[in-house]
Amino acid sequence: MLQDTIKTQLKAYLADLAHPVVLEASLDSSPKSREMHELLHEVAALSDRVQVSEQGEATRRPSFVIRRDGAKTGVTFAAIPMGHEFTSFVLALLQAGGHPPKFTDDQIAQIRALPGHYNFETYVSLSCQNCPDVVQALNAMSVINPNIHNVTIDGGLFQDEVTARNIMSVPQVYLNGELFDTGRMDITQILARLDANAPKRAAEQLRNVAPFDVLIIGSGPAGASAAIYAARKGLRTGLVGERFGGQVMDTEGIENFISVKETEGPKLAAALEAHVRQYDVEIIPAQRAAELFPAVKPGGLHGVALESGAILHSRTVILATGAHWRHLGVPGEEEYRNRGVAYCPHCDGPFYKGKRVAVAGGGNSGVEAAIDLAGIVAHVTLLQRGSHLKADKVLQDKLHSLPNVTVLTEALTTRVEGNGRNVTGLTYRGGDGADHHVDLEGVFVQIGLLPNTDWLKGTVRLNDFGEIVVDDHGATSVPGVFAAGDATTTPYKQIVIAIGDGAKAALSAFDYLIRVPVAEEKRVPA
CATH class of the missing domain: 3.40.30.80 (Glutaredoxin)
Known part of the structure; x- marks a missing residue:
């Protein structure tokens, strides 16, 4: 065996x-x-x-x-x-x-x-x-x-x-x-x-943490890279994150990480964490940032409030908060989440063996999900709201070769239907402007990502999609605050690009620190 x-x-x-x-x-x-x-x-x-x-x-x-x-x-x-x-x-x-x-x-x-x-x-x-x-x-x-x-x-x-x-x-x-x-x-x-007392104790332990030179928010590929580069410069470095790897932890196979022929998301996340821990980085795990308090003047201390109630301070901040799966935002989606509405075909696909399912999304993720599910379920209906699929041609060719897949373009999902217990169908608006119904037992949502930046509104400049606007050095609209990875306006949300972004942001933070005089320290009151 x-x-x-x-x-x-x-x-x-x-x-x-x-x-x-x-x-x-x-x-x-x-x-x-x-x-x-x-x-x-x-x-x-x-x-x-x-x-x-x-x-x-x-x-x-x-x-x-x-x-x-x-x-x-x-x-x-x-x-x-x-x-x-x-x-x-x-x-x-x-x-x-x-x-x-x-x-x-x-x-x-x-x-x-x-x-x-x-x-x-x-x-x-x-x-x-x-x-x-x-x-x-x-x-x-x-x-x-x-x-x-x-x-x-x-x-x-x-x-x-x-x-x-x-x-x-x-x-x-x-x-x-x-x-x-x-x-x-x-x-x-x-x-x-x-x-129940764990968050309170965690906040207490962080109350008297000394200010950092660089405080990184996010422990995905961009955050890990920034931490390594900052620590190698001898800077006092802090890293706040809910879990190492971020979205990488939810990725099954990775075949485009240069120099690594193939790997799995959790393995890469573990390697990122092990690499960071080789350096003098103060890791603050299982914490989520809630608010940013920019320094009053360049060279002063920025404050970052955590949901636990603690406030950390640093001369520079690198925002590497990544993104999360975009939801359909239609009636029935939240009601039937985990009862027929799913977001991970690798994890949940086996529970739909022999059933009829839909995949919402015609990009690489959606088409890959449909291909994977076609080998398990009775039938897959893939819905793309635009006039054509956006996935790579090799994936589209594979998809169209499968006998138990139906592709619907110009199909906008408008409602997830159910019987109060499980999903029973889906309604979409077609190119003809009419509503159409599909009987099925599962809906897999694969329509892209949203940046984790809601907590930054009103502090750093965001674009219409909620991405942090950065220049070619990773600098944001706030002096001393930098950003990297999928939460930013950097195009092409890829692991290798996020890692490069993190390194660039850390080097930019170092350059800022050696050029901007230290202002009088002023902490945000806890």
């Missing part, structure tokens, strides 16, 4: 187990149980510290628990953890065997101090690149705190549960039987949900 190269790597990892580990399986006579049996025994054969027990009593079958020998609880997979979840499986093995999770000391203490009992159920699909972050965080928490338990459930393996809970988007997490959240979350975001 496992390739020889993977077995060799896994055997090396398992050599580091400090404690014996038991893989306790609950199986039946189904083909999937036989498949799980094969996987677990292959893994156990790689280390004398791993053994398999088939005496599990779980009601979900097939499933298995990874637990330290002698322990009563462990990490549970109601899944055959291949695909994107194989790394989650390996990490759970190592952590159950004594390998410490990569959490900060504060995070570990916070996890141990959580009161009460937490029973998480995390529904995933094995093709979902967003799911492992959630699974790995919850699994590690359950290793640290015995009152926390997480079971990872492959939605494709337990269709009855998926149907009963009306799950049409992953990752979807239940806590003690109630919906906890949907979508990608990291450990900081999960703890903020569980610990």
Whole structure:
């Protein structure tokens, strides 16, 4: 089942187990149980510290628990953890065997101090690149705190549960039987949900942070690049971001990042973070900027207020806040979000197997989504509001070769229809000016991006699309404030361009700092 190269790597990892580990399986006579049996025994054969027990009593079958020998609880997979979840499986093995999770000391203490009992159920699909972050965080928490338990459930393996809970988007997490959240979350975001005092403590910790030379808002490719270039100049550098990688984390395959033939978004995001952490950069994670207070005069201190209530100060600021998926903005979209309206075909496509779906958007993202979905669903209707598709010709040729795809141009989506529970159809206005209806069970929205700049209105100059207006040095309309990446007027929203933009903004900030005298420091009052 496992390739020889993977077995060799896994055997090396398992050599580091400090404690014996038991893989306790609950199986039946189904083909999937036989498949799980094969996987677990292959893994156990790689280390004398791993053994398999088939005496599990779980009601979900097939499933298995990874637990330290002698322990009563462990990490549970109601899944055959291949695909994107194989790394989650390996990490759970190592952590159950004594390998410490990569959490900060504060995070570990916070996890141990959580009161009460937490029973998480995390529904995933094995093709979902967003799911492992959630699974790995919850699994590690359950290793640290015995009152926390997480079971990872492959939605494709337990269709009855998926149907009963009306799950049409992953990752979807239940806590003690109630919906906890949907979508990608990291450990900081999960703890903020569980610990009501976490934001207040975070703000307190930031209250007395000394002013920076360069403060970067955003930790995507542009922000990471700016941080590295600023730190290499010896500048006191701060980096504020909700999650490393930004949109990159939601990107399945990347094949146009120069010098890297192909990679995946989460892998590139992890590489960006690792590179930044090699330098003296003060990283302020899981924070969102709320307001910018420009310096009163050049050389003075700018203030950036965070949603947590903290205010940071810096002589220069680099805005690298990126963008987010544009929504249709039509009736029914929000009502049926995650109940038939989706934004990630890779994550949620498997839940529409054999169904009829639509893709809104005729650019590269929309056409790629339609091609991917055509291999899973019964039929795809692609709607493009303009007179022609905007995707690359090679993608259009592939799309038109597929027998279960219908392309509608001059088709403006006006309403998502539903029955109160799920999506049942879509209404669009055609080139003839009339409304037309399509019966379907899912709508995938792929109509471009909007810059994350609402919080900047009234401070820096924005264009009609909300993009930050920058000159050829990345300077904004406010002296000492620079911007980079997808949030700006720089054309062509590409990873490689954002990285170059970030470097340019950092070099421009350095040039500003060495040329503009330091003005009297004046902090924005907290």
